[in-house]
Amino acid sequence: MNTIVAIDVAKDTSSFCVMRNQKPHISGFPMTKHGFDQLLKVTGKIRGPAYFMESTGRYHLTLLNYLVSHHRDAFVVNPILVKNFSKANTLRKTKTDKIDARLIAEFAQQHAHSLKKAEYGLTEEIRSLARRREQIAEEIAKVKTQVKADLTVAFPEILSLNVFTAGMLRLLSEYASPQALLAASENTITDLLREHGKGRSCTISVDQVLALAKESIGIESYGPLARDSVKNLISVQDREKAVTEALLKCIREHQSKEQDILTSIPGIGNITSAHFLAEVGDITKYPRYQNLIAYCGTDPSLYESGSIQKRGHITKRGNSSLRKYVYLMASGVRTYSPYFRAYYDKKRDEGFPHRKAMVALMNKLLRTMFALLTKGELYIIPD
DSSP: OOEEEEEEOOSSEEEEEEEETTEEEEEEEESSHHHHHHHHHHHTTSSSEEEEEEOOTTHHHHHHHHHHHTTOEEEEEOHHHHHHHHHHHOOOOOOOHHHHHHHHHHHHHHHGGGOOOOOOSHHHHHHHHHHHHHHHHHHHHHHHHHHHHHHHHHOGGGGGSOTTSHHHHHHHHHOOSHHHHHHSOHHHHHHHHSBTTTTBOOSSOHHHHHHHHHTOOOOGGGHHHHHHHHHHHHHHHHHHHHHHHHHHHHHHHHSHHHHHHHHTSTTOOHHHHHHHHHHHOOGGGOSSHHHHHHHHTOSEEEEEETTEEEEEEEOOOSOHHHHHHHHHHHHHHHHHOHHHHHHHHHHHHTTOOHHHHHHHHHHHHHHHHHHHHHHTOOOOOOO
């Protein structure tokens, strides 16, 4: 087996442990170009080194990219596996960077045969785009809550309408209090409400808006706050649009066949399929569909002791982002696919509560998608 170089990655300075003939050599290096060069200089004297590091979310990516670009064998380890390995092998609670580096090395000694070499490139970039889009979507939800809170004081009556249409947001970004709205001309209000670029007339009439303004109890001094939160929402939505376009462009350029397969299932669209592909990567990484389900974290936990055997809640040990979007995909197929809807209804008839039935549907969908992607076949609606 190759000599193990285990790295405990940190933001500024990382520790590494060279494990050879059971004799560890531990040192450190800064997370800079000079530090990376230093690491290769020290470990370059070793014959066939294999580099192991925990997944840290982001901090390990620059080092991984550096090692891969310098044609080194690099492996990224799930930190949960290392943590469980530590619990099984020691009772000590002492934690230092050097101890962690040696722990990763000891884990790698026992499990190197089951780990696959990591690759840095397009997969990581697509996943980063997907994660950023997910982050912005969560930010949009928070900003919408702030918009409603500000309008509750500045112009509460306007909340009887859908204030999140493009036209309403444009209007409120200029006139977020009833007093300001009543001072504006009807032509200006009409122009702001109009669905620009879509050739549509506004779905909300000027008379509706002005009638609400005339009877409003809103406080004018809160208008600037509401206007600020609306402008913030428009800005965040523009960011989401730009990142979404970049994500879909990458998927269409590099995984168009896989996306066509997924979107052939009624209820799965371009965005949810793009997030799925970004998180899953190459389907051939998963030997069986059970591995994909485990990665999603929707596999049941098991407890066995003597004659007692129990199946508990789902493990949630997998990829939380993947689990979120598989849930959205399952919700979509439950609505638009009679086949998957029938499966959900069957589970409900068996006494499953909604959430448990949805988990069963998610796993059913994962099995289906795994089979289609593995075979390279489009979905055919069952008779």
